[in-house]
Amino acid sequence: MKIAKKLLVGISVLSAVGLLGACGNGSKSASSSKTTEIEFFNQKKEMQPTLQKIIKEFEKENPTIKVKFTNVPDPGKVLKTRIASGDAPDIINIYPQNTDFQEWAKAGTFEDLTGKDFLSNLKAGAAETYAVNDKIYSVPLTNNAWGFFYNADKFKELGLEAPKTWADFEKLVATIKEKGETPFALALTQNDSWTLNGYHQLAWATVAGGFKAANDELVRSPKDGIKTSSEIFQQVTKELDLLHGNGQKNATGATYDDAIATFAKGDALIFPNGIWALPAINNQNPKFEIKMFAYPGVKADQQLTVGAADLALSVSSKSKHKAAANKFLAYMTTKKAMQKYYDVDGSPTSVTAVDTEGKFPETEGVTQYVFTDKQIVWLQKEWTSEEKFWHATVNYVNSQDQDQLANNLNTFFNTMKK
Template sequence: MKKWMKWTVATLSIGFTVGALGACGKENAKNDGKTTIEFFSQKKEMKDTLEEIISDFEKENPDIKVKLTNVPDAGTVLKTRIASGDIPDVINSYPQNADFQEWAKAGVFEELTGKEYLTNLKEGSAETYAIEDKIYSVPLTSNAWGFFYNKDAFKELGLDIPKTWDEFETLVKDIQDKDRVPFAASINTADSWTLNGYHQLAWATVNGGFDGAEDALVRSKKGAIKVSNQDFKEVVNELSLLSGTAQKNANGATYDDAVATFAKGDALIFPNGTWALPAVKNQKPEFEIGMFAYPGLKENEELTVGAADLAVSINAKSKQKEASEKFVAYLTTKDAMQKYYDVDGSPTSVMAVETENKFPETQGVSQYVFTDKQIVWLQKEWTSEESFWHATVDYINSGDEEQLANNLNSFFDTMK
């Protein structure tokens, strides 16, 4: 799981003024005639690859040294450093999160609108995270949510990937009729994050996308989520597909249990994000893995949900802004991101990267990333998200529609 997904946004307090940033910004010394910049990364698992990319950059730019900072609990460390004014030159943060948006509005990040290197990215990818029509982040990769499935079992049983929600319901019934288990899932509070994408996509497909979902959930009046609403009825119908169709004791299963259940072939579909592929492959499944996106009510209305994973910004008060710009520009090139993509496998916005026939397992979902069939995680407009996760599994386990409506109103009313 990507660490940023689990973070619950707390009440934000920017303990400084924009004018103070210049005085507090960390100065980078020039050693041996080289300009040193600090790159703060939250991608712990990609440390070795990032060091290789940095080494390549330094060979092309012998007058610049890049210091990679990669620390435990990086998100908390970054918040502390920004609050104190000790801001790295180049920062890997998540532009879909509320803290990033507050920092950008407070003047922490350099505005990047119109930068030439943005043309190296797929059209609209940077604009997706614009704040008041201004770009402060370069989103280089993205994660995405969907359904892993056992391709060999599907072929053996004559099952097809669903193109609509009705076809998905039929698929699940067919799997059960063939005495197989449809879903490998963790339907409990501790790992409720695993079904966050499912619930968000239910609201998005029913309501026509990101804006429609937000209009129904967080932009509506207090108490507006009602059992009698048509969209609510359709959403609970989709959530109900997971009720009684997962492996035995799914309500006590952990994320790791669900991974193992799918990898052993004991269930044919595993709802989760692209980030789960390494965990599944580590179990050495004896079948071919595929993915499909969340089906819409009609054909060609399928969606995935996700957001920037490796995204970088520049400290607006950096003492080494020119060097920082050079490094960020380098990260948008094939030389840098091909090396990153070949290890990480997350869909990339850098157009020059060769992706064909690579990571075929996730292609059924990754093909939609950075297109209009991917929405950003809905918590982009929320102040927290954990209670939403809990409401999801509570409903799947209980089937209590009134309680779900009450839980959702209690959650969203605090944001209205």
């Protein structure tokens, strides 16, 4: 009996050990399959459905990572509040050409991504364009660009061609008027003055000689250094003058939506704006072929476009899940993710594996220059703000008052000068 009892006790002990072992193995298994949640803060509202599909595919391939997809009204303001309070999301869609991004990068808000393997999936120099102190804090996946939409059918009917030089452009506008048509669809109100930001910036860049030369004239000149007597100033205003009196009848009171409707109905032949406007134009069901041309230079082959990163992702330096966040960034640089995005959005992508051949021919006249020396980054990359520049642009187009423009520009840029 004693032997039997000892055997029974021994068996019980072994069973208990076995159960504890099983529980331990179960805990280890549960731990290894624990889900890590990362937050992706998005500012591309119009691409939310597509990004959601990409996230679902990522989660399917990475079952231990859950992506919390955050979309809020006024995301720029919300992001500033969250970063100021130390609550930065793990992954942030933020525009690296903006001053706030550069300040945050210098302050250590973002993870240094320099040397990450997935950067090799991008076009050469794409990420380096937005480096801060020679370090990469952003993965720029797509780019926007600015130029001129035009009614290709009407151009063909009237025997017109897209201009190659500024002189060609002036002649084109004059010919359109001679043939009884309206050259431009414009929104010349203060609220929508941003629509001509690209036009004014490209005027300075093409006349002065590029991004640096333009900002040398504007933000790095002495205080009150923008003079009406300057040859560059005179040429820039001459180019702005091309818009004066050449828009639709209600241009001075027209909104951005009004201008789009005017162009889409065929009531004006040229619409100055960024490639982002194409979906809005198509929503109006235009009955003609749409094409684009870039901002002409003084001489042939000096044309330029202006733009910058659109879908660009950064990782918070305070993220507790940097490995998972970097895995998501790596996924976003693959063809599987970005082909799905590009096929909807149409913005030029830096991801080299994406098939773009023959797609979005409407904007090809401008997008062909993206990621080349024919595209400059928005000049406000070196400014502290930009809205007053927009207002000065529209004020001048409406008034043609050179003294007022010089005064407005000096007042705006003097605040950025020492």
